[in-house]
Amino acid sequence: MxxxxxxxxxxxxxxxxxxxxxxxxxxxxxxxxxxxxxxxxxxxxxxxxxxxSPGMIDAHVHISEPGGGYRDEWEGYVTGTAGAAKGGVTSFLEMPLNQVPATVDAESLKIKYDAGKGKLKSDIYSYGGLVPYTVNTGGIQELDEGGVIAYKAFMSTCGDRTIDGDFMNVDDYSLYEGMKQIAKTGKILSIHAENAEITDRLGDIAYKNGETTLKAYVESRPVFTEVEPINRAIELAKETGCRLHIVHVACKEGIDAITKAQEEGVDVTCETCTHYLYFETDELDAIGPVVKCSPPIRDKSQQDAIWERVLAGKVNFITSDHSPCTPDLKDKENAFEAWGGISGVQNNVDVLFDEGVQKRGMSLTQFAELTATNVAKLFDIEEKGSIEVxxxxxxxxxxxxxxxxLQTEDLEYRNKISPYxxxxxxxxxxxxxxxxxxxxxxxxxxxxxxxxxxxxx
CATH class of the missing domain: 2.30.40.10 (Urease, subunit C, domain 1)
Structure with missing residues (x-):
């Protein structure tokens, strides 16, 4: 041949x-x-x-095209997929936000496909969104028929209510009803698990008390506010039979809760992110709001504990949660006012290889599993994820x-900012x-x- x-x-x-x-x-x-x-x-x-190694499948990336007149200068398909290519990411799973309109039904899915036509340097699998109104409009079914890879919901507050068509978080009922509908498709629901009411209130109190630092921001989102909604989502998964995935877990307690549920037979998995394995709370304020995200980057003991669980095989894969914005939204003296999201799709493979394989003795097989193989298995991507005939x-x-x-000029992103x-x-x-x-x-x-x-x- x-x-x-x-x-x-x-x-x-x-x-x-x-x-x-x-x-x-x-x-x-x-x-x-x-x-x-x-x-x-x-x-x-x-x-x-x-x-x-198999090309990385980054299971968590945000592209903000179309911007709907609101986010036109955020990350686009040309620059986002260029960053992916430079970072060793041959394909990624694109979240249903921060584009406008959010991807929540057949019409918005088509708008997104049209926006990216002829602009992709790497392959993309698209998420559909679970928001409160989709449970009554047939949006879940339309997205399934339109070919989405999975669904995404926020239990924490998200979106801008002044923007028509922006994403929004679920209440408990719409989450329950949405999970019942998603279960019928056989696809996965991925959840951002933070308690909206408690974190919003704690953040508001800290802000009004004059707190401005990233350390104070981290303290306003304590570990239990991540673990409680994880457990709530697990209970709903048990009730509905919906396949459940918890995104960007940032604490050992969250991973342990998911491991316990798996042992009890619940179909639940999790990911963590490169930045949780690389940065820790005490260095955040020296770096600045470019490293702000939610759930927040926690202390060194949490970082060490997450690494321990990653190496023990208790985390399915590692993602970037690439969530860029324009520099003005990061350039704030008060950390509570800054956009929460990290630009990272270009620096998954190199950082993880260095931190995991070279510094901690991770096997090459596990490296490939955490960056590609396990993603393909979980999301039923038969054509990718491993080096096989x-x-x-x-x-x-x-x-x-x-x-x-890494220098600023090395970045392929539209807005050349990154904590790395x-x-x-x-x-x-x-x-x-x-x-x-x-x-x-x-x-x-x-x-x-x-x-x-x-x-x-």
Whole structure:
């Protein structure tokens, strides 16, 4: 057989472990894995000294296009997928907010697909939103028929009520009714679990008392305000039979509650984020509001405990929760007034490889599972997630032990702000390949082409 591409001499992460071998690609698919594969007529990438991992599937990314006249200068598809490509992310799951209108029915889903047409450098799977009114309008069913990968709901306060069509959080009844409807689709409901009433009130009290720091912001969202709604969502999952996933868990107690429910037979999973494994409370104010998010970044003991649970296999995967905004919304002297969201899709693979594999001894197999394989399994993405014959030829080639310091000009985002700027990261993404096409390399940068697709499920 003649091949289109052969990746030679790399340390390839397969399902059973890493192997020094070659990988051949034809028509965008992996067609052969083995030593000394013929490269006659094929493009050859010499991966000597590089780790060849499945392209990352980032399960939690926000793109704000269309902006609806309100968020037109936030992250768009061209820049967001360019950042993904540079970061080794060959595909991602896009949340149903912060675009305007939010993706909550067939019409808004079509608007989103149209907005991204011809602008994608990586592949995208789209989320649909569960908001209070969708349980009465047939929106859940329309989104299922439109090919969404899963559904998202907020138990914390979200959205801007002055913007028509913006996302909004659920009340307990709409969550219960929505979960019953989603259960019938067989798809997953992902939940942002924070107690809205308590965190809103604690934040308001702190603000009125003159608190301005990120440390005070963290204290206004204590651990129990994350754990209580996790347990409430688990009870509703038991009652409704809905597949449940808790996003961006930021505390050990939340992971433990989910693990306990799993042991009791509940279909519930969880993720954490790169920033919870990298930053900790005591350094936040020195960095500034660019590192503000919710749930907040907690103390070093929580970070250590989350790492312990990640390495023990109690967290399904790690995401960026890439949630950018314009610089003016971050540039606030009072942390309580700043937008809560971190730009991170470009620095998942390199930071996680450095912090997990190089510094903590994570196996390469687990690294691939946490960045790709487990996402594909959970969301029934049969075409991606591992390096196997017949799968999409999606790869990230990683250069180990190659420290660099991230600079502002390195960022592909529309708004070049990130808490990782100025940090030395001990590994680099050497190349990103989507269905056999190089979409980023250290030598040539991000491709000018747009080979990415919206993939419907």
């Amino acid at each position: 003649s091949f289109d591409l052969v990746i030679k001499n790399g340390l390839v992460i397969l399902n059973g472990g890493e192997v020094q071998t070659d990988v051949a690609v034809k028509d965008g698919k992996i067609v052969e894995i083995g030593e000394n594969l013929s490269a006659d007529g094929a493009k050859v990438i010499d991966a000597e000294g590089l780790v060849v 017949g799968k999409d030829a999606d790869f990230v080639l990683i250069k180990p032990n190659s420290p660099y310091t 700027v100025g940090r030395e990261i001990g590994a680099q993404v050497a190349s990103t390949i989507l269905r056999g096409q190089v979409i980023y390399s250290l030598e040539d940068g991000v491709t000018a082409e747009f080979p990415g697709e919206f993939i419907k499920k």
